[in-house]
Amino acid sequence: xxxxxTAAQMRAIEAEAIASGRATGLELMERAGRGVVDAIFxxxxxxxxxxxxxxxxxGPGNNGGDGFVIARLLQDWGWQVGVxxxxxxxxxxxxxxxxxxxxxxxxxxxxxxxxxxxAHEADLFVDALFGTGLKRPLEGAALDWVxxxxxxxxxxxxxxxxxxxxxxxxxxxxxxxxxxxxVEAALTVSFHAPKLGNxxxxxxxxxxxVVVADIGLEETxxxxxxxxxxxxxxxxxxxxDASHKYGHGHALVLSGGAGRTGxxxxxxxxxxxxxxxxxxxxxxxxxxxxxxxxxxxxxxxxIPDAEALEQALEDGRINALxxxxxxxTGKGEAALTEAALRARRATVLDADALTLLAEGxxxxxxxxxxxxxxxxxxxxxxxxxxxxxxxxxxPTGGPAYSKVDAAREAxxxxxCTVLLKGPDTVIAAPDGRCALNAAAYDRAAPWLAxxxxxxxxxxxxxxxxxxxxxxxxxxxxxxxxxxxxARLFGPGLIAEDLPEVLPKVLARGLAREIG
Numbered sequence: 226x227x228x229x230x231t232a233a234q235m236r237a238i239e240a241e242a243i244a245s246g247r248a249t250g251l252e253l254m255e256r257a258g259r260g261v262v263d264a265i266f267x268x269x270x271x272x273x274x275x276x277x278x279x280x281x282x283x284g285p286g287n288n289g290g291d292g293f294v295i296a297r298l299l300q301d302w303g304w305q306v307g308v309x310x311x312x313x314x315x316x317x318x319x320x321x322x323x324x325x326x327x328x329x330x331x332x333x334x335x336x337x338x339x340x341x342x343x344a345h346e347a348d349l350f351v352d353a354l355f356g357t358g359l360k361r362p363l364e365g366a367a368l369d370w371v372x373x374x375x376x377x378x379x380x381x382x383x384x385x386x387x388x389x390x391x392x393x394x395x396x397x398x399x400x401x402x403x404x405x406x407x408v409e410a411a412l413t414v415s416f417h418a419p420k421l422g423n424x425x426x427x428x429x430x431x432x433x434x435v436v437v438a439d440i441g442l443e444e445t446x447x448x449x450x451x452x453x454x455x456x457x458x459x460x461x462x463x464x465x466d467a468s469h470k471y472g473h474g475h476a477l478v479l480s481g482g483a484g485r486t487g488x489x490x491x492x493x494x495x496x497x498x499x500x501x502x503x504x505x506x507x508x509x510x511x512x513x514x515x516x517x518x519x520x521x522x523x524x525x526x527x528i529p530d531a532e533a534l535e536q537a538l539e540d541g542r543i544n545a546l547x548x549x550x551x552x553x554t555g556k557g558e559a560a561l562t563e564a565a566l567r568a569r570r571a572t573v574l575d576a577d578a579l580t581l582l583a584e585g586x587x588x589x590x591x592x593x594x595x596x597x598x599x600x601x602x603x604x605x606x607x608x609x610x611x612x613x614x615x616x617x618x619x620p621t622g623g624p625a626y627s628k629v630d631a632a633r634e635a636x637x638x639x640x641c642t643v644l645l646k647g648p649d650t651v652i653a654a655p656d657g658r659c660a661l662n663a664a665a666y667d668r669a670a671p672w673l674a675x676x677x678x679x680x681x682x683x684x685x686x687x688x689x690x691x692x693x694x695x696x697x698x699x700x701x702x703x704x705x706x707x708x709x710x711a712r713l714f715g716p717g718l719i720a721e722d723l724p725e726v727l728p729k730v731l732a733r734g735l736a737r738e739i740g
Contacts, residue, residue: 228450229421229661231396232357232624238417242442250320253440254287257387257416258294258324260438262302264414265349265385268434272383275303277348280341282370283325284354284391285312290321291387292353293328299349300331307347308332309340311354311367337366344379352408356388357395357420360623362402367391371406381433386410389422390431397627398426398649399620407431417442421451421661425628425649429665451629454652454662456709457702459734461694462500470502474691475543478504478684479528479561481551481577483511488550488576488680490516491720493523495684496547498724499706501691507537531560538568545571547687549578550680559585566591571690571699573597575683576604583607589639594655596641597686597696601679605645609635633659642696644686646679650704654697662704670711677720682707684724706730 230238242248266273281296283289289310300306314325314334328334341347354367363371371392374380389395392407398421400407413432415423422428423435464473476496480489489506497504507528508516516525528534537543546565552558554577562581565572566588572595574582579600582589589608592598598608606613609631616631628645632653636643645651648669650662664670685703694702709730710723 227453227455228418228446229424229453230418230450231421234450235357235417235420238442238445247443248441250287251323254290254320254324255294256440257291257438258298260416260440261291261295261351261385261387261414262298264412264436264438268412268436269383272349273302276305278305279307279349279351280347281306281308281351282337282340282354283308283310284356284367285317286355286358287318287321288353288356288358288387289317290324291356292351293321293324295351295353295387297324297328297331306332307335307341309335309337311337337370340370342370342373342380343377344382348383350380350384351387352384352391352410353387354391354408356391359389359391359394359401361621363392363406368402368406371408374408381409381411384408384410384412384433386413386432388415389413389420393422393427393431394620394623394625395420395422396624397620397630398422398424398428399625399627400427401620401623401625409433412436414438416440419453421627421629424453424661424663424665429648429663429669435666449657451659451661454660454701454705456705456734459731462702462731462734464500471542473500473502474545474693475503475505476501476545476547476687476691477526477537477543478506478687479534479546479548479552479565480506480508480512480516481553482509483515485551485553486512486516486519488677489552490519490523491677491680491724492547492550492684492687493520494721494724495681496688496691497523498727499685499688499692499703501545501688504688505543507534528561530557531564534561534564535568538564538570543570545573545687545691547573547575547683549575550683552577554580554584559588562588563591566593566596569593569595571595571696573599573683573686573690575599575679579604579608592639592641594641595690595696596639597644597690597700598639598641599644599646599679599683599686599700601646605631605635609638629653629659629661633657642700644700644704646682652697652700652704658697660701662701662708664708668708668712670708672714672716672718673708673711675719678707678711678723681720681723
């Protein structure tokens with residue numbers, strides 16, 4: 226399991242190692258520099274063949290100290306290295322100043338204003354300006370350097386960022402500026418563990434490829450850390466030989482009226498494919514024939530109003546509900562939502578149900594710990610306008626308010642699990658647990674940008690709730706499987722394909738675990 230760290234958490238881990246005597250600051254800096262050089266040669270093997278030209282830009286903090294180590298190691302390898310410092314060498318922190326002195330015994334230090342900026346001027350650019358320590362937008366000579374490079378389409382090629390591209394907030398992945406004032410790297414080398422900003426916001430677009438270098442620190446998983454959402458254990462989704470359908474739960478998905486049933490049918494299909502023992506579509510009378518003509522394994526039940534839903538829920542075997550996709554937002558649908566929440570069954574709410582929650586404070590107050598909310602950005606802004614306003618405001622400094630902060634605050638307020646959708650989907654529980662399901666880097670899944678894919682995700686969550694998974698775990702597993710289905714299918718994906726490719730994803734996982 227991978228923890229994603231904030232800058233403060235990383236500093237605390239380093240400080241603990243130094244205070245315990247397990248490592249000195251200089252040792253950690255040396256390991257970091259060597260980790261970057263190793264990553265460079267692994268990424269571009271031809272660069273291991275000297276001579277080449279490198280431009281190393283060092284900042285006024287310990288990130289700059291890492292840069293001095295990198296410069297020294299590259300020069301020892303036979304490279305022609307130019308080092309350019311932002312600030313005064315005499316004002317560097319002690320460890321960075323020590324490595325600055327070691328470099329000065331080998332070569333000169335130039336001013337950042339004179340640093341090469343364009344692709345033809347060097348074979349490698351090393352951004353060791355700020356890393357995780359940046360607290361304000363770039364300015365002055367650093368900003369001029371980044372802005373000049375933005376005009377050169379080849380400048381990103383063979384640019385490596387040390388821990389984090391300068392200009393990018395390491396806690397939020399947000400640009401501390403107008404977006405053009407951030408280094409665009411082809412490779413980012415993070416130390417000990419990836420940072421939240423590598424995966425949130427603009428992080429994947431600005432970091433290029435992320436490599437984590439081991440610098441000899443101990444693993445320190447803690448409950449307050451955000452985890453990179455792992456693959457669910459295949460056996461948790463397996464069905465025992467002697468099990469029966471009611472042993473895997475019964476999910477009830479509420480549908481909208483005639484002409485609006487497609488979204489609920491997608492959700493129901495998703496719930497059935499992910500292993501719920503039974504799935505029933507609850508439909509209003511006007512939609513009964515339409516739905517009956519479209520479903521086979523999914524069952525149908527006539528639910529004209531809230532009273533009928535209450536009667537249906539007298540069957541205690543119905544242990545999970547899904548409502549929202551295509552439901553509608555009238556008074557009748559509000560009454561259905563109220564009846565569903567009062568039943569206090571495991572419930573996933575999406576789409577129109579979220580709109581009803583936003584418009585009805587009395588409904589919002591009925592949320593309980595076994596609910597899962599699955600908003601996209603617009604729905605989140607309607608539900609939590611003050612939180613969304615903080616998230617959307619242009620950051621003036623770091624650490625900037627992040628999507629993780631927003632999801633955690635929303636989950637605490639709602640008292641239930643919140644799955645805030647996007648390429649950087651964040652799942653937060655009311656107790657503070659948090660996971661980031663990133664469809665980025667080698668898990669990018671742009672094909673999910675298609676109508677109805679969110680409805681299938683709702684069904685995945687509902688099916689896992691029916692199977693007895695806790696809300697946070699169900700949301701995490703569903704999000705991971707959702708992305709993996711899209712990746713396996715690839716281009717041409719439409720929402721109907723997601724449930725149908727899920728068995729292959731599950732079979733692959735089980736085969737890996739058994740094998």
